[in-house]
Amino acid sequence: MSRPPKLQYTEDACHGLENKDLQKNLKNLQNRFGKGAMTYWASLDDPQRRDRAKKQRMRTLENLDVALSMLATNIEKAGGHVYFAKTAEDAVNYTLRVARKNEVETVVKGKSMTSAEIGLDEALEKNDIEVVETDLGEYIVQLAEDEPSHIIAPCIHLDRQKIGRLFAEKLDIEYTDDPPTLTQAARTALRQKMLNADMGITGCNIACAATGKISLVSNEGNIRMATTMPRVHLALMGIERVAATMTEHQELLQLLTRGASLQKLSTYVSFAGGSKLADDPDGPKEFHLVVIDNGRSAILADEEFREVLTCIRCGACLNICPVYGRIGGHAYHSPYPGPIGAVVTPLLRGINKYADLCKGETLCGACLDICPVKNDLPRMLLALRRKLAYGDKKWQTRVHKPLEKWTFKLWRLLIANGPLYRLMLRCGYQLQKPFVTKEGMISKMIGPGSKWTRDRDLQPLAGESFSKRWKNRHSRRNRKSSEVGHG
Template sequence: MKPRPYPVSAQAAIKDPVLQAALANLQQRLGQGAAAGYQRFPEGPELRLKGHDIRLNAIDNLDILLEALADKIGQNGGHVHFAPDAQAAVDHCIAIARRHDVSMAVKGKSMLTEEIGLNPALEAAGIETVETDLGEYIVQLAGEAPSHIIAPAIHKSREAVGRLFRDKLGIPYTDDPPTLTLAARRALRKKFLQADMGISGCNLACAQTGHITTLSNEGNIRMATTLPRVHVAFMGMERIVADLADHDVLLRLLSMGAAAQDMAGYVSYIGGPAEKGRTDGPDAFHLIIVDNGRSRILADPDFREVLCCIRCGACLNMCPVYGKIGGHAYASAYSGPVGAVVTPLLTGINRASDLCLGESLCGACMPACPVNIDLPRMLLLLRAKLAEGDASWDVRVRSRAEQAAFTAWSYLIRNRFVYDLFLKGAAIGQRLLPGTPSMIRRLPFAGRGWTHGRDLKRLAARSFIQRYRNENERRSMK
């Protein structure tokens, strides 16, 4: 199904009382909780600045770190595959599945696999694919996409989940969360035991030790990565650090930013298949490192900072725009402020222009980010490219009429005489517009958007400059 346009989806979300209540609760609980948590670090909130430096250092040395990681994993008996784009990443996974006669795969939550469209590709290849994170499992049963990085089913009420489980799992209707959770657990345990392949994402990778790290609060990722005989992990090429000291800092920041926790419930370090004689762990371990547009971002000094993102969702939990429209309006694996920057860069700035234009630029995302990424700066840069065009990013001017209007406005405000004439003309013309003596209810043409949800104050009978001059004249006559 083709996603609805951003303005249409956003308006529908604003009118959804269940979603509004859920988003308000999420932002109050996690957003404010993370902000308070940063203050509790022994190093203080300045640890975020250290995390930013660690991430930038990793980004600056990606080639060296990725090579070291691949060598270490190879020494541990694992296999590393580099995928330049989404199709290559999917092809690697399908080839691995066919090599091992896989008919069913269980998955831990992974935004990267959402980005590359892995699930439908595996299903098309005849491989049953089951999400095992409870939220992801719910939206998969509903045939929907996740709406939050760490809370994929935040848009679902417990009553909706009860009806869904009744229809899909064949259980009696209930809206009791523990009962619903138990039903999902029973259904998923069978899948864990039947699965030939486990698929996970990668929260962080350490070049020094050659391991990847996964975090969860349900234990599902640990089940998916140890029970099946094959484990395939997907990792964005930027999700790496140099050594364990850097890894420790980012792990703490990630846990706090994501869920206002000192540490996630389950932290797993994985660097290869099970050792000989061990019963837990897969027979084969494959890490697929995905580019899919990240190299282009890396090459741009203005935008490479966004690769510092550790996908915690903290910016979503503070953003007033996300807090009203939710994740589905973004029609992307990545939503909120980071999605408004990343998605245009990965899929096309013109194609995803509504995302960066829809953000409020309030700046709340930056102090919320555990690694202090300056998302407002990059949102403004994207807007500038849409306004002026940019051949290096294949950006065309979004609106020639808007460009002409602002060019004319720039001329007006730099020419006092012309500006005064414009104000006099506007003061006369506004009498034709509907409203009250003090407010305009509706502007014509392109200006209708400004008055769609609010009235506009009419121009005063005398401008500030006129009043200032008159006041000076009055005082000089005394």
């Protein structure tokens, strides 16, 4: 399913709301993982743990150049190669160069949102390189020619009946909706691909500067195979995904798996950071780490938004967000859906272009409560909205809706002038009459107001203002009590 060129947040959100299967799946996801994580954080025997992790993340970000250079030195000492890519294009071109040099025909991938961010799969396929996703959810999405809709549960929008039909068609097996049988079918198909692959491409959950190792968590064992069986392993990471010390690294890994899937630690934790040594039984002959900026330096340089880089992509904020929980992930048009996507996508890809994302969230604060590193997304959502309301040179943000701006200026003038305000209410009351339905609501306005009633009804203006009703009510009461007194 290729995405339409124009962003259709509202339309896609409506599709999500109308999709009954999606609603059921999202409800189950949020009931289990969202509530589970909140209960878990509430019962932590060390309540300061998340605050400490956050402080440590901020400290590392403030010294990011030092951490990254230490990481690169340690990886190079172990025989690996490190490439700093300024843009998505740089990262793609470097990967293609490595692939060509090694005569790569097939790539097996471990889940990597960064590769989706830079459009790597398309570039590899254009160069006649077969790309196979090995994470089960990603593999399903790839077979369906669809797009992921959750950070760690990419096929949450598909139910097992749909997956059963898909496997029957694409893997040529008999239809079944039995999860273990479906998983076995995927394993059989993927194992062959793993054995024949020339190159493994993965993301990186968290890299450790002090040890020069990148860590990858998984529950399926696919990462271990994708990083050790092919001749070449290339890992992609954003510049921010580095911990300075082993203690920070360990702390973040534990918070990551707890936030993501309520696990103390995932079933597999793989460490990579160099080429195979002479006495190693397996491992890649070449190891490459591509450290991608692609707009992150601008975020790092801005004190208002730097905090968003503390994110460890656990997906917990999606599991609690009332907006994501209804519309699903496709409406966000980004590898990063949900509340984290509503902040980071506009910052990486343009605030004006992705304006709907930050405006669509409710600011309920649940994402902050659930986040393992207490990323204050609600504060940053508001900051983004401010940029849209007033414009911002640094972020090249123009005033998103100039008409809205002038409307509010006019509104401010009106409400500061009592007689004018009351006159306007009286006029509005008369003018609205043709639009009020039998049910007492306005369901269709004209002009700029039509956008409001396209998605919701509007309560009409009351015939009498609140202050007038209040006054009348009190004067009635006073009259009554004086009558009783006289009686």
